[in-house]
Amino acid sequence: MKRIADSTVRRLSMYLRYLEDLDTRGQQTASSDELAHLCGTTPAQVRKDLSFFGSFGKRGLGYPVHELTAHLREILGLQREWKVIIVGAGKIGAALANYRGFRQRGFTVVGVYDHDPAKVGKAWGDATIRSMDTLAQDIQREEAPIAVLAIPAENAQAVVDQIVAAGIRAILNFAPTQISVPPHVSLKSVNMAMELEGLSFALTNAGLLDQGAA
Amino acid sequence: MKRIADSTVRRLSMYLRYLEDLDTRGQQTASSDELAHLCGTTPAQVRKDLSFFGSFGKRGLGYPVHELTAHLREILGLQREWKVIIVGAGKIGAALANYRGFRQRGFTVVGVYDHDPAKVGKAWGDATIRSMDTLAQDIQREEAPIAVLAIPAENAQAVVDQIVAAGIRAILNFAPTQISVPPHVSLKSVNMAMELEGLSFALTNAGLLDQGAA
DNA sequence: AGGTGTGAATTATTTCACAGCG
DNA sequence: CGCTGTGAAATAATTCACACCT
Known part of the structure; x- marks a missing residue:
């Protein structure tokens, strides 16, 4: 089977979001054209993306909304619950621990960790902050299997090594630094300062960028 | 001049971060090889990225760290201060308002807005939460020129239309929805649920992905 | 007619490889 | 030498265009 690009997976995720909307509203079918408009992409892109995984559409009609929703959930591995731990009980950790979008999609926060003894033991939303000592x-x-890293850049790689050794399989990194993991561990990084700098570049060099959208 | 890809700009941003580190430590020069290692890319990529903007290196030696740092800051438009407003005084807005990484890079939060009357007027870090009525x-x-959107998906597009009409020039969107802006406005979106879903996909279809890193 | 599925064409991005400078 | 700068080659991602189904 062909390898799937990261950009494709992100779009699948977006298709799913809008298909769920349509499904809730009782819409039976959606064309690649409609989906593309909702998601800000092109009909050809939608069809190509979906065709990697099967033939879900009906010619002349479009895609069956409810069915495709189920297919996408399965493709993305969202039929099950994923347990997530959050490392770092600062402002960003707090925002993430309470983020409804996570729970809605089947991601359950089972623990929040901080190495600051003053924070350990404090109740925090549903969870209690635990010590890093028990993390592993x-x-x-x-x-x-999944850890969300919301800690300063300095300790990030050390903590990553620790949780990788403990058997974590995927990491969502909010620390503004490059971290490395062994090949069997999946890693995604979100760097907010970098995004803002991208906007700064766009504003500074108007018209030099590939496009103004994202 | 050639158009610059978004991926290139993100890497420039990363080079800058590490060059600043090296500069602080007093390192005089850095080779594309060293920079590539720090940033998780390849030497050829580093040289190509930089070459879009000029010939900053010395053959046989590498790049002068301090000088290149200054060049990158200028390229990215970071020699000036950028005023930023934050729309949405929830958990995510709170995290962003206090994010040191922003201030460090010259982004100053000049206002935090929320449409909830209960929140308006409350002091909040340096700022006071203001009403959406005065936003425009x-x-x-x-x-x-820059707005950070940390509000629910429902109102996102309406708020965007409002601030675009008021003359905003760039938007960093944390609302988990597709938003559209006129071509003269730059837009970047960060969608945390989507990132987690990408990890879910990677865990579910191990080996099917393009790569495990990001 | 209307809209999918897909090979082929196009465009974008990355990597190679090497000439040439310090 | 060592390492940059850069065309050329390779790879990846997107878009086109049309055969084909319902």
């Missing part, structure tokens, strides 16, 4: 054993006991 | 006139008065 918790990952193994809870079998949480 | 404030954008014009303060001449803030």
Whole structure:
């Protein structure tokens, strides 16, 4: 089977979001054209993306909304619950721990960790902040495969090494630094300063950029 | 002049971060090889990226760290201060308003807005939360070119239309929805649920992805 | 008619490889 | 030498265009 590009997966995720909307509203079918408009892409792109995984559409009609929603959930692995731990109980950690979008999509926060002794033990939303000392054993006991990193850049790689050793399988990194993981661990990084700098560049060199959208 | 790809700009931003580190430590020069290692890319990529903007390196030696840092800051438009407003005083807005990374890079938060009357008037870090009613006139008065959107998906497009009409020039969107802007406005979106779904896909279809890194 | 599925063409991005300078 | 700068080659991603189904 062909390898799937990261950009394709992001679009699948977006298709899913809008298909769920349409499904809720009771719409039966959606054409690649309609989906493309909703998601800000092109009909050809929609069809190509979906065709990597099967033939879900009906010619002359479009895609069956409810069915395709289910297919996409399965493709993205969202039929199950994913246990997530959050490392770092600062402002960003707080925002993420309470982010409804996570729970809605089947991501359950099973633990929040901080190395600051003053924070450990404090109740925090549903969870209690735990010490980093128990992080490794918790990952193994809870079998949480995903970690969200919301800590300063300095300690990021050290913490990553620690949780990788403990068996984590995927990391969503908010620390503004390059981190490296062994090939069996998936990594995605979100860097807010970098995004703002991208806007700064766009404003400074108007017209030099590839496009103004994202 | 050639158009610059978004991926290139992100890498420039990363080069800058590490060059600043090296500069602080007093390192005089850095080779494309060293920079590539730090940033998780390839030497050829580093040289190509930089070559779009000039010939900054010395053959046989590498790039002068301090000088290149200054060049990159200029290229990215970071020699000046950028005024930023934050729309949405929820958890995410709070995290962003206090994010040191913004200030460090010359982005100053000049206002935080929320449409919830219960929140308006409350002091919040340096700023006081203001009403959305004054948003448009404030954008014009303060001449803030950048808005960070940290509001629910539902109202996102309406708020965008409002601030675009008020003259905003760039938007960093955290609302989990597709928004559209006229071509003269730059837009970047960060969607945390989408990132997690990308990890879910990677975990579910191990080996099907293009690569495990980001 | 209307809209999918897909090979082929196009365009974008990355990597190679090497001439040439310090 | 060592390392940059850069055309040329390779690879990847997107768009086209049309055969084909319902």
